[in-house]
Amino acid sequence: MNIKKVLLKYKMAVEDNLCDNLALLGDKTTLRDACEYALMNGGKRFRPAIVMMVSEALGKKSDVKHVALGVEFLHTASLIADDLPCMDDDDERRDLPSTHKVYGEAIALLASYALIAAGYRAICYNTEALRGTVLDADANRICFAALENVTRNTGIIGATGGQFLDICPPGRDLDSVKDVIYKKTVTLFEVSFVLGWLFGGGNLDLLDTVKRAAYHFGMAFQIKDDIDDIRQDIENKKVLNYAVLLGEEAARMAFRDEIEALRSTMNELNIYSDDFRAIIDAI
Numbered sequence: 457m458n459i460k461k462v463l464l465k466y467k468m469a470v471e472d473n474l475c476d477n478l479a480l481l482g483d484k485t486t487l488r489d490a491c492e493y494a495l496m497n498g499g500k501r502f503r504p505a506i507v508m509m510v511s512e513a514l515g516k517k518s519d520v521k522h523v524a525l526g527v528e529f530l531h532t533a534s535l536i537a538d539d540l541p542c543m544d545d546d547d548e549r550r551d552l553p554s555t556h557k558v559y560g561e562a563i564a565l566l567a568s569y570a571l572i573a574a575g576y577r578a579i580c581y582n583t584e585a586l587r588g589t590v591l592d593a594d595a596n597r598i599c600f601a602a603l604e605n606v607t608r609n610t611g612i613i614g615a616t617g618g619q620f621l622d623i624c625p626p627g628r629d630l631d632s633v634k635d636v637i638y639k640k641t642v643t644l645f646e647v648s649f650v651l652g653w654l655f656g657g658g659n660l661d662l663l664d665t666v667k668r669a670a671y672h673f674g675m676a677f678q679i680k681d682d683i684d685d686i687r688q689d690i691e692n693k694k695v696l697n698y699a700v701l702l703g704e705e706a707a708r709m710a711f712r713d714e715i716e717a718l719r720s721t722m723n724e725l726n727i728y729s730d731d732f733r734a735i736i737d738a739i
Contacts, residue, residue, distance in 0.1 A: 459738035462731050466505035470528060471496075473521050480581075481574055490559040490567040491574075494532050498550040503527045503648045509735075510652025513727035517657030518589050519582075523602070526578025527648050530606070533571035534615055534644070536564050543623060572610070579603060582655050591657055598654045601663065605650045609643035618643065628695050634675075636696050642674030649673070658725075665725055672718035673736075679711045680739055715739070 474495055481488050504524035511520040539546040539554040540561060547557055556564035583599040586592055608614055618639030626632040649670035650663065658666065682689070682698040686707075689697040699707035715736065722728040 459734050462734045463500055463502070463505060466508055467501040469508065470501040470504045470524060473525055474528070477522075477525060480577075481570065486559065487563060487566055487570060490555055490563045491570055493558060494536050494549075494555045494567060494571070495528065497552045499532075501528065503531050503644055506645065506648035507652040507655075509729065509731050510649055510658070510727055511656030513729040513732065514653070514656040514658050518586055518591050518655055520652060520655045522578045522582035522585065523651040523655050526575040526582075526606075527644065527651060529571040529578065530575035530610060530647065531644055533568040533575070534619070536568040536571070538619065540564060543619065575610075576603070576606065579606065579651075586655070591655075594660065597660060601660060602651055602654050606647055609647050614639055614643040622696075625696055628701065630701060633696055633698055633701055637675060637678045637698070638671070641678040642671055645674040645677070646670035653725075662725060665721060669718060669721040669725060669727075672714045672721060676711055676714035676718060676736075676739060679707055679714065683707050683711065 478488075478492055478495075481491050504527050507520055507524040507527055511518075535549060536555045538544050539549055540556055546554055548554060554564075555567060559567070579599060579602045583595055583602075586595040586598065591598065610616060612620075618636060618641075621632075621636045621639060626635065646667055649666050652658075653663070653666045654660070679698045682700070683704060685697065686699040686704055689695075689700050695701065698710065702710070718736065719728065722732060
């Protein structure tokens, strides 16, 4: 199956969903315009696609469109913050001016806050959508599990902590690099897998296995990215790169181990669908 066709299908669904639900961000103001600008300036929509793919692999027992959007809100909020002058100081995002270059730093910061809140609100919307479905009886448990996972993965021991490590690098040993990868990359993939599993009707008792699948996916994803960036990162003296630290061949071996573990775990969960197979093969 062609990876571009797979992702395009989900990308179109996410963007249609975004257009239909922008009004949920509030009345039209400069702040909402900034949120809309950041949300609609491209991107693969990879993370919300994973939410939908997990749900479809489970038989799509309910609609996961709100939590899929919620993941995109959270991811976009992190990109706005990462680009700020006080963080990575990037003037462009996806070949367009960063949000703070268009709307100013104050509005960009508020847009990040607003999208984080919208991400949490999406969980409430999707919980309400479970009422009257086969998942109604578990709706409260699903909501609590979702909130626990999102708060942990976006907070100081998750993505926020990962950005801290990015601007205040820890040691240069393998454990430090793995910690950065986990917090910067794995966490939002875990949110995507877990929300797709929870709202897609997966067995709540298997959440630890779902998190394990997300871990292997995120680690493989970032190690591959580090291998691709090895020459650039060596030139820029960036040491928090798996391939720079261990060498390219050792990084490739670690990547293959993560992919093998990922396939095994997804088969264990019975969600290794054709769409996931296409994405993992492409990685």
